[in-house]
Amino acid sequence: MLQQLFTPSVQHALDLxxxxxxxxxxxxxxxxxxxxxxxIAVLAEVTALGGGVFRxxxxxxxxxxxxxDLGYFLTPLLAALLVFFLHPEVxxxxxxxxxxxxxGLGLFCVAGTTKAYEYGLGLTASAALGVATAVGGGVLxxxxxxxxxxxxxxxxxxxxxxxxxxxxxxxxCIRQDALTPLTSGLAAITAFxxxxxxxxxxxxxxxxxxxxxxxxxxxERTQERTQKATA
Amino acid sequence: MLQQLFTPSVQHALDLxxxxxxxxxxxxxxxxxxxxxxxIAVLAEVTALGGGVFRxxxxxxxxxxxxxDLGYFLTPLLAALLVFFLHPEVxxxxxxxxxxxxxGLGLFCVAGTTKAYEYGLGLTASAALGVATAVGGGVLxxxxxxxxxxxxxxxxxxxxxxxxxxxxxxxxCIRQDALTPLTSGLAAITAFxxxxxxxxxxxxxxxxxxxxxxxxxxxERTQERTQKATA
Amino acid sequence: MLQQLFTPSVQHALDLxxxxxxxxxxxxxxxxxxxxxxxIAVLAEVTALGGGVFRxxxxxxxxxxxxxDLGYFLTPLLAALLVFFLHPEVxxxxxxxxxxxxxGLGLFCVAGTTKAYEYGLGLTASAALGVATAVGGGVLxxxxxxxxxxxxxxxxxxxxxxxxxxxxxxxxCIRQDALTPLTSGLAAITAFxxxxxxxxxxxxxxxxxxxxxxxxxxxERTQERTQKATA
Numbered sequence: 001m002l003q004q005l006f007t008p009s010v011q012h013a014l015d016l017x018x019x020x021x022x023x024x025x026x027x028x029x030x031x032x033x034x035x036x037x038x039x040i041a042v043l044a045e046v047t048a049l050g051g052g053v054f055r056x057x058x059x060x061x062x063x064x065x066x067x068x069d070l071g072y073f074l075t076p077l078l079a080a081l082l083v084f085f086l087h088p089e090v091x092x093x094x095x096x097x098x099x100x101x102x103x104g105l106g107l108f109c110v111a112g113t114t115k116a117y118e119y120g121l122g123l124t125a126s127a128a129l130g131v132a133t134a135v136g137g138g139v140l141x142x143x144x145x146x147x148x149x150x151x152x153x154x155x156x157x158x159x160x161x162x163x164x165x166x167x168x169x170x171x172x173c174i175r176q177d178a179l180t181p182l183t184s185g186l187a188a189i190t191a192f193x194x195x196x197x198x199x200x201x202x203x204x205x206x207x208x209x210x211x212x213x214x215x216x217x218x219x220e221r222t223q224e225r226t227q228k229a230t231a
Numbered sequence: 232m233l234q235q236l237f238t239p240s241v242q243h244a245l246d247l248x249x250x251x252x253x254x255x256x257x258x259x260x261x262x263x264x265x266x267x268x269x270x271i272a273v274l275a276e277v278t279a280l281g282g283g284v285f286r287x288x289x290x291x292x293x294x295x296x297x298x299x300d301l302g303y304f305l306t307p308l309l310a311a312l313l314v315f316f317l318h319p320e321v322x323x324x325x326x327x328x329x330x331x332x333x334x335g336l337g338l339f340c341v342a343g344t345t346k347a348y349e350y351g352l353g354l355t356a357s358a359a360l361g362v363a364t365a366v367g368g369g370v371l372x373x374x375x376x377x378x379x380x381x382x383x384x385x386x387x388x389x390x391x392x393x394x395x396x397x398x399x400x401x402x403x404c405i406r407q408d409a410l411t412p413l414t415s416g417l418a419a420i421t422a423f424x425x426x427x428x429x430x431x432x433x434x435x436x437x438x439x440x441x442x443x444x445x446x447x448x449x450x451e452r453t454q455e456r457t458q459k460a461t462a
Numbered sequence: 463m464l465q466q467l468f469t470p471s472v473q474h475a476l477d478l479x480x481x482x483x484x485x486x487x488x489x490x491x492x493x494x495x496x497x498x499x500x501x502i503a504v505l506a507e508v509t510a511l512g513g514g515v516f517r518x519x520x521x522x523x524x525x526x527x528x529x530x531d532l533g534y535f536l537t538p539l540l541a542a543l544l545v546f547f548l549h550p551e552v553x554x555x556x557x558x559x560x561x562x563x564x565x566g567l568g569l570f571c572v573a574g575t576t577k578a579y580e581y582g583l584g585l586t587a588s589a590a591l592g593v594a595t596a597v598g599g600g601v602l603x604x605x606x607x608x609x610x611x612x613x614x615x616x617x618x619x620x621x622x623x624x625x626x627x628x629x630x631x632x633x634x635c636i637r638q639d640a641l642t643p644l645t646s647g648l649a650a651i652t653a654f655x656x657x658x659x660x661x662x663x664x665x666x667x668x669x670x671x672x673x674x675x676x677x678x679x680x681x682e683r684t685q686e687r688t689q690k691a692t693a
Contacts, residue, residue: 030383036436038391039383053289058515060524062291067356125529139606144370146379148608152492152501160500205498208546231378257498261614267667269616269622284520293522365569377602377610 010181011111015065015073018107023048023079026100026141030080031087032097033145037080043141044080045073048104055112055129059119069165098199099191101138102162106192109134110184111165113170123174127167134163134191155209160196161205241412242342246296249338254279254310256332257372261311263317263328264376268311274372275311277303279335282367286343290350329430331373331395332369337375337423340365340394341415344401354405358398365394365422385438389429392436397422470641471571477527478537480569485510485541487563488603489583493549494559495607499542502538505603506542507535510566514599517574517591521581560661563600564624568654571596571625575632585636589629592650596625596653616669623667628653 026047030040049066056064066072112133116126135151138159142149150156169187173179197203257278261271287295297303343364347357366382369390373380381387396450400418404410428434488509492502511528518526528534574595578588597613600621604611612618631649635641659665 008421031439032436033379033383034385036385036438038389038436039385040439042391043381057288057519058525058529061357063289063352065353067289067360070355073355073359087439097450101381119525120534121525121529124532124535125525128535129529143374143605143608144380144383146608148495149606152495152497152504152606154498154501155497158500160504202446205500207496207498208493208502208549262670264617265669266614267616267669269620269667270616271670273614273622289687294520294581294587296612298583298591299519301584304586304590318670343664362468374605375611375614377608416597 012069012071014107015111016071018104018111019052019072019075021100022051022077022104022108022137023076025097025104025138026076027080027083028087028097028100029141029145031083037217039085040084041077041080043144044076044083047137047141048076048079049073049137050140051108051112051133051138054136055116055133058129059121060117060228061115061119100198101189101194102195102199104137105134105159105163105189105195106166106190107190109166110170110188113167114179114184117174123171126174127164127171130167130170131160131163133223134161134167154204156204158203158205159195161190162194162198165194235399240304241304244298245338247302249335249342250279250283250303250306251310252331253282253335253339253399254307254450254453255292255314255442256335258311258314258327259318259328259331259373260376262314264271271315272311274375275307275314277375279307279310280304280330280368281288281371282343282364285367286347286364289360290352292350300317312320314323321322329449330427330432333430335368336365336390336394336426337397337419337421339418340422341401341414345410345415348405353402354402357405358395358402361398361401362394365398376395383433387435388434389434390426393422393425393429394424474531474533476569478533479572480573481510481514481534481537482541483562484513484570484599486545487559487566487600487611489542489545489605490540490549490559490562491607493545494501499546502546503539503542504508505606506538506545508606509599509603510538510541511535511599512602513574513595516598517595519580520591521578521583523577524580530575541681551649561658564654564661566599566678567596567621567625567657568628568650568652570599571628571653572650573637575629576641576646579636585633588627588636589633592629593622593625594630596629597622616666618666620665620667621657624653624656624660629658 023044027040027044029047030043033039033042049072051066052072053064053066054129056062056066086114109130113126113130114128116133117123121129139149139151142151151159166187170179170184173183173187239299258271258275261274263272264342266274280295280303283303284295284297286296287293287297291451340361342361344357344361347360348354352360361380370380370382373382382390400421401410401415403420485506489502489506491509492505495501497505511526511534514534515526515528516526517668518524571592573592575588575592578591579585583591601611601613604613613621628649630654632641632646633647635649
């Protein structure tokens with residue numbers, strides 16, 4: 001069994017920060033998609049709480065924390081309100097979504113892995129669920145916004161890999177019995193910085209072999225041209 | 232603890248009516264999307280039972296009622312059959328979807344809030360889960376139909392607000408110890424009528440500030456024109 | 463109560479085969495959508511494990527088998543790796559997706575129905591959950607790929623019906639107390655072969671009446687022409 005990682009109040013504060021930054025990313029996506037104020041609130045809630053609710057359902061921690069802790073429910077509404085009145089200029093929205101999303105990614109991959117392990121899952125399953133916690137909210141956000149999840153697209157900078165690295169560091173610390181607030185904070189920051197670097201240098205993952213000059217690709221390029229032409 | 236709100240048979244009948252009207256809305260959406268008879272049945276089931284299954288998973292009431300009560304499973308099939316043979320003229324489908332959907336919205340926001348509270352959730356969490364129960368099926372319907380959920384779109388009439396008002400009335404009644412069949416019926420009817428009024432007068436919610444003349448909006452208007460032109 | 467259907471090792475091997483073939487179908491879809499290597503892995507995992515995770519959440523078997531059995535988690539990664547390096551020529555991808563998907567459909571409708579019944583669900587609910595287990599992964603795959611699920615489309619060959627027939631055979635065997643490895647194997651093969659026949663002869667299900675010459679259909683045909691023209 002894992003000893004209590006942080007004092008409860010510190011853990012709670014970190015959770016709320018992770019929820020807040022993910023909620024900002026969801027609310028900004030809602031603004032970009034031109035949703036109304038309720039759409040902004042819903043997308044903020046789903047993005048912030050979706051990954052954690054999935055994790056809690058999987059490990060059998062029902063009702064999920066999102067439905068027992070009032071702060072978890074109210075924080076996304078605060079984020080939605082802020083975005084509603086203060087959202088940045090339209091041109092800068094995508095960058096802001098990505099930076100806040102990266103911070104949430106780092107915090108959630110650590111918290112997700114740790115909680116799954118505390119509930120008795122094996123190390124591999126805890127790592128998988130940690131990554132799912134981190135990326136789940138964003139995938140739900142993109143599905144509700146009717147877009148192909150960024151997570152899956154080859155033309156988006158690395159997203160899962162930073163979460164995997166952060167998760168791997170947490171698992172390594174657990175195995176070495178060295179999971180402290182410091183080491184798990186470092187794991188979260190590593191994932192965050194890796195994601196920022198991936199965005200800055202446009203690190204991308206390879207696609208399947210023989211895809212370079214395939215017919216499908218040509219077709220897609222044509223579609224993109226068509227979309228640009230009509231936009 | 233809440234005393235039994237209705238006699239079991241009355242509660243069951245109301246549940247089945249809510250399931251039936253939501254199933255009609257799902258089946259009509261399937262017709263509009265040109266799905267086949269199995270697509271109609273699946274979309275009827277998912278729309279009718281999706282919100283309740285989510286609620287039951289969250290509160291830990293497994294297996295969800297949808298999988299233990301044969302009536303819950305068969306009612307959407309009946310609705311799908313009716314729509315398959317008797318669906319109204321194509322032009323009138325969207326209105327019919329909306330009216331049936333409004334009736335389900337009223338019934339489910341009351342039933343969802345009440346059941347969540349009975350399972351020990353706090354008042355705020357019960358209200359949130361009640362709204363999620365009411366809107367969840369419709370969101371799943373729209374996601375499966377590959378459309379942006381009506382719930383989120385600014386150019387759709389108020390949808391979440393009527394459910395929130397109905398839910399707030401239920402929570403108020405619980406706090407005042409005044410939740411009776413009469414008062415919860417009134418809450419359901421209030422939500423239903425508010426939704427009908429919202430549709431009739433095209434009540435809409437505001438979008439984020441500074442969105443009026445943004446570049447994105449212009450782009451979207453262009454896309455809409457293009458879509459209309461190609462349709 | 464059902465006696466243990468297979469020796470655990472045989473059951474486990476069948477589960478892994480079903481997971482493997484569904485994962486192949488998910489990975490090939492990811493290649494078709496031009497996702498990167500992580501998108502391929504994620505879609506392989508979701509397609510292979512999605513239906514089973516849903517079933518386990520519904521019957522309260524948490525954590526789901528997908529998170530307790532390392533083999534369930536690693537098998538989709540192996541499938542993703544194979545597809546990444548060896549995926550067939552682009553033109554043949556869709557056929558390969560469909561054949562592997564059909565094999566998974568047969569294996570999963572049997573396994574899903576049996577497990578649901580073992581957890582105490584009624585025969586109808588077990589059958590419904592068996593079909594949901596079989597089609598759930600594919601629906602999630604299509605939703606994440608931002609496509610209308612094949613399951614629902616009228617212009618796709620019968621998909622749910624083969625799963626329903628296989629499930630019905632399992633339920634019949636349970637009622638007759640005749641569920642053996644042989645009979646459930648036959649049920650799985652029946653579903654598989656029916657799906658292959660449906661694809662070969664383009665068996666399709668009817669749409670709602672009066673849809674033949676409707677305005678919507680005309681509109682859709684126009685859209686299709688437009689899409690073909692721009693492609």
